[in-house]
Amino acid sequence: MSQISTASVATGGSAPSGPRRSERTGRLPNWALWACFAGAAVVVGALWPVFDLNIALFVLYTVVLGTLAVYLLTRTTEGSRRATDRLVTCLVVSAFGLAMVPLVSLVWEVVSRGAARLDGEFFSSSLVGIVGEGGGAYHAIMGTLIITALTTLISVPIGLMTAIFLVEYARGRLKRAITFMVDVMTGIPSIVAGLFAYALFAIFLGPGIRLGIMGAIALSVLMIPVVVRSAEEVLKLVPNELREASYALGVPKWRTIVKVVIPTAIAGLGTGVTLAIARVVGETAPLLITLGITNATNVNAFDSRMATLPVYAYYQLTQPGVPPQFATDRAWTAALVLIILVMGLNVVARFISRFFAPKSGR
Amino acid sequence: MAKRIDVSDLNIYYGNFLAVEGVNVSIEPRSITALIGPSGCGKSTFLRSINRMHEVIPGGRVEGKIVMDGQDLYGPDVDPVDVRRQIGMVFQRPNPFPTMSIYENVAAGIRLNAKKMKKSDLDDLVERSLRGANLWIEVKDRLNRPGAGLSGGQQQRLCIARAIAVEPDVLLMDEPASALDPISTLAIEDLMADLKERFTIVIVTHNMQQAARVSEQTGFFNLNGVGQPGRLIEFNPTEKIFSNPDEKATEDYISGRFG
Numbered sequence: 001m002s003q004i005s006t007a008s009v010a011t012g013g014s015a016p017s018g019p020r021r022s023e024r025t026g027r028l029p030n031w032a033l034w035a036c037f038a039g040a041a042v043v044v045g046a047l048w049p050v051f052d053l054n055i056a057l058f059v060l061y062t063v064v065l066g067t068l069a070v071y072l073l074t075r076t077t078e079g080s081r082r083a084t085d086r087l088v089t090c091l092v093v094s095a096f097g098l099a100m101v102p103l104v105s106l107v108w109e110v111v112s113r114g115a116a117r118l119d120g121e122f123f124s125s126s127l128v129g130i131v132g133e134g135g136g137a138y139h140a141i142m143g144t145l146i147i148t149a150l151t152t153l154i155s156v157p158i159g160l161m162t163a164i165f166l167v168e169y170a171r172g173r174l175k176r177a178i179t180f181m182v183d184v185m186t187g188i189p190s191i192v193a194g195l196f197a198y199a200l201f202a203i204f205l206g207p208g209i210r211l212g213i214m215g216a217i218a219l220s221v222l223m224i225p226v227v228v229r230s231a232e233e234v235l236k237l238v239p240n241e242l243r244e245a246s247y248a249l250g251v252p253k254w255r256t257i258v259k260v261v262i263p264t265a266i267a268g269l270g271t272g273v274t275l276a277i278a279r280v281v282g283e284t285a286p287l288l289i290t291l292g293i294t295n296a297t298n299v300n301a302f303d304s305r306m307a308t309l310p311v312y313a314y315y316q317l318t319q320p321g322v323p324p325q326f327a328t329d330r331a332w333t334a335a336l337v338l339i340i341l342v343m344g345l346n347v348v349a350r351f352i353s354r355f356f357a358p359k360s361g362r
Numbered sequence: 363m364a365k366r367i368d369v370s371d372l373n374i375y376y377g378n379f380l381a382v383e384g385v386n387v388s389i390e391p392r393s394i395t396a397l398i399g400p401s402g403c404g405k406s407t408f409l410r411s412i413n414r415m416h417e418v419i420p421g422g423r424v425e426g427k428i429v430m431d432g433q434d435l436y437g438p439d440v441d442p443v444d445v446r447r448q449i450g451m452v453f454q455r456p457n458p459f460p461t462m463s464i465y466e467n468v469a470a471g472i473r474l475n476a477k478k479m480k481k482s483d484l485d486d487l488v489e490r491s492l493r494g495a496n497l498w499i500e501v502k503d504r505l506n507r508p509g510a511g512l513s514g515g516q517q518q519r520l521c522i523a524r525a526i527a528v529e530p531d532v533l534l535m536d537e538p539a540s541a542l543d544p545i546s547t548l549a550i551e552d553l554m555a556d557l558k559e560r561f562t563i564v565i566v567t568h569n570m571q572q573a574a575r576v577s578e579q580t581g582f583f584n585l586n587g588v589g590q591p592g593r594l595i596e597f598n599p600t601e602k603i604f605s606n607p608d609e610k611a612t613e614d615y616i617s618g619r620f621g
């Protein structure tokens with residue numbers, strides 16, 4: 001909530017010099033604003049027994065009442081322009097707070113329930129021969145890593161080349177057609193991607209087939225359009241002047257792309273790819289159909305079923321066995337590991353964009 | 363080395379839009395030719411058609427002939443990439459490659475084309491080019507720093523060094539000093555006077571004093587109105603253009619009556 005005070009300081013510097021209609025020159029101390037909210041909290045707290053409130057309603061009423069008080073107080077002492085400024089600041093901060101509620105509560109829930117089993121055994125053993133306590137998700141973690149790596153291996157070349165084609169070569173109709181297809185692909189529900197891969201392999205290998213590579217192909221259907229889109233945006237940002245500078249040195253177009261355009265855009269490309277990986281690493285539905293689940297470790301993507309973290313979490317939760325407690329714990333820990341993985345990828349993306357960004361050297 | 367360029371009946375199009383019409387001109391080797399004229403009259407368009415950069419723009423095409431020492435630049439079996447190796451270009455805004463160091467920027471023409479060259483030869487070439495661009499003394503201690511870290515005027519001289527490092531026959535410059543301060547401008551003008559010993563130089567400029575100072579020949583481009591094609595109105599020795607031009611329009615433009 002410190003935004004309120006900084007905003008008022010920031011706008012305070014640019015106060016108009018000449019007197020204006022309805023503009024009062026008073027200046028509220030910062031604590032007065034906090035006092036408004038504190039007062040609102042006290043008032044609402046006093047009304048709690050009367051209206052039988054709960055914590056959510058308490059916060060809601062306090063924010064509304066506090067904002068109103070800040071607005072009125074500012075209006076009477078500092079004038080209507082400052083009052084509007086404060087009102088909007090309060091609204092923006094409240095909206096931000098509202099947006100944070102699901103995120104924080106989700107992370108809190110997963111961490112508090114998943115931390116119990118975040119131990120060495122979880123990372124080192126599979127579920128072979130486990131009934132009840134113990135066991136881990138080594139097989140699922142390996143599966144997720146392998147499938148994600150395969151997906152990246154398939155999607156990144158195809159996606160990058162499509163983006164390069166769109167930005168550097170395609171014109172007119174063809175370009176519009178490809179862009180349209182990519183848009184359509186972006187909207188494909190993940191279960192449909194799974195069914196596609198399943199149907200494709202069922203033609204050749206018969207129904208009931210489960211292979212790691214099937215999952216990688218299903219995920220590629222989801223990942224390729226994301227890679228194309230982000231790479232396209234980044235390549236478009238490369239100034240045309242650099243391409244022309246290269247052409248003017250007698251460098252052919254394809255060399256210009258490989259040696260000038262891509263190196264200039266590498267930070268954005270890396271970030272885009274990493275975020276695309278983060279997007280597919282938690283996909284469940286297509287893997288449910290194409291990989292199934294297994295209790296044993298299988299690291300061969302071309303041979304039979306494989307476990308992955310999201311599917312693992314799903315089965316641990318829906319088919320926990322008796323007593324359910326141990327499997328449920330494992331499910332939460334799997335979810336936690338997945339979140340850590342995605343957050344790690346986001347950190348990597350930031351690191352990439354900082355590390356590879358063109359340096360000005362000043 | 364420096365070559366002469368003969369342009370005959372050149373029409374330049376953007377799609378269906380005729381931007382420049384009927385240019386006939388001979389550009390002398392080892393001299394500086396300046397092109398002046400109001401904005402939008404097609405100076406840049408004409409310049410870019412000389413090294414076949416014009417066709418890089420979608421819809422860009424050219425009718426007519428440009429011959430360099432007997433070689434038809436728009437001949438059916440001529441590779442535009444080869445033409446650009448012989449005719450270098452410096453742009454209005456300095457555009458060093460942001461991912462490359464000063465050294466790599468100068469060596470870009472060699473490295474990007476994957477030409478094999480011994481390290482010591484390449485070092486020599488980089489030093490020679492930077493000296494040629496009057497930049498060596500300023501950057502010799504920081505060749506491995508990014509080219510984007512230089513000042514605007516230094517960046518432009520870096521771009522000139524990059525252009526002359528591939529040893530072209532002709533150097534085209536499109537308002538090379540218009541984004542620079544007076545001191546950097548002077549540095550670039552001095553440099554042009556040196557470079558004309560080795561290259562044929564064509565420079566577009568908005569600055570008439572600059573044209574008068576540096577060039578031997580001057581061409582005046584003009585257009586009759588918006589949407590009309592630009593034309594080369596007059597092409598004469600610079601002295602004549604600025605003292606006693608043949609055309610009324612040239613005189614009006616030079617004396618500041620329009621444009």
Ligand SMILES: Nc1ncnc2c1ncn2[C@@H]1O[C@H](COP(=O)(O)OP(=O)(O)O)[C@@H](O)[C@H]1O
Pocket residue numbers: 376379381399400401402403404405406407408419589592
């Ligand atoms: N990329 C382009 N596409 C279409 N028309 C262009 C393009 N660049 C320039 N033109 C047009 O060509 C004409 C000449 O432009 P230009 O050569 O840039 O003029 P100058 O350099 O003399 O100011 C102008 O009418 C301009 O609108």
Ligand SMILES: [Mg+2]
Pocket residue numbers: 405406407
């Ligand atoms: Mg121009």
